[in-house]
Amino acid sequence: MTYGFLGYPVSQAADILFCRANLVPVGEDQLPHVEVTRFVARRFNELYxxxxxxxxxxxxxxxxxxxxxxxxxxxxxxxxxxxxxxxPAEIKKKVMSAVTDPARIHKTDPGHPEICTIFAYHKAFNSSEVPEIESSCRKGTIGCVACKKNLIGRLEETLAPIRERRARFDKPGVVEDILFEGTKRAIKAGEETMGMAREAMHTDYWKES
Structure with a gap:
């Protein structure tokens, strides 16, 4: 086993702890890594x-x-x-081809939203209409096509501002400048944290008096 594999959790913890973060936006699958980071922080604090x-x-x-x-x-x-x-065209194409309730053959057939891909997206991007959509689906008063068209509109409302913002950064040098400034801030934060850690461990031998 290589150290790259064995030490990966420590490396991930360092990515969080160097800037002394309080909150870490992560997906559900990353929760174990945050827990390891919490353990590392807690253990260090107990010792030093x-x-x-x-x-x-x-x-x-x-x-x-x-x-x-x-x-x-x-x-x-x-x-x-x-x-x-x-x-918008790509969103429409993808949504209209998405899988829905395979047991629902006709528009008036009662649906099962809990197994429908489109309903899962409504819960994420159209939460205010979820109760109505769920009820209509189960009663067979709304078809899958109408449900998809509704979702397309909600997705466009969400993604249009993101595309516009993305376009503002689509210029030579803009992203590089942002990354450069962010790197400087990260280095400064890391140096401050390392100074605090060394002082706590009494290993700040080269600290200026």
Whole structure:
């Protein structure tokens, strides 16, 4: 076993602790890594004094979206994802081809929203209409096509501002400048944290008096 594999959790913890983060936005699958980070912070503080806050995971209410093909997870490699950069035509094409309730043959057939991909997306992007959509689906008073068209509108409302903001950064040098400034801030934060850690461990031998 290589140290790269064995030490990966420590490396991930360092990515969080170097800036003394309190909140870490993560997906559900990353919760174990945040727990390891909390353990590392807690153990260090027990041994040397309070230096690191114990970060908490910030997980959205809808922490994972299933793929458009009904697969358990959206994935670029599986080609079952909607991207933040997708234009209206691409969104429409993807949503209209998405898997729905396979047992629902006719529009008036009672649906089962709990197994429908489109309903899962409504819960993420159209929460205010979820009770009505669920009821109409179960009663067979709304068809899958109408349900998909409704979702397309809600997705466009969400993604249009993101595309516009993305376009503002689509200029040579802009992203590089942002990354450069962010790197400087990160280095400064890391140096401050390392100074605190060394002082707590009494290993700040080269500290200027």
């Amino acid at each position: 004094g309070e230096v690191f806050p114990e970060p908490r995971a910030m997980v959205s209410e809808i922490s994972r979206l299933i793929g458009l093909d009904g697969n358990t997870k959206m994935s670029k490699s599986l080609g079952n994802a909607i991207y933040l950069k997708d234009d």
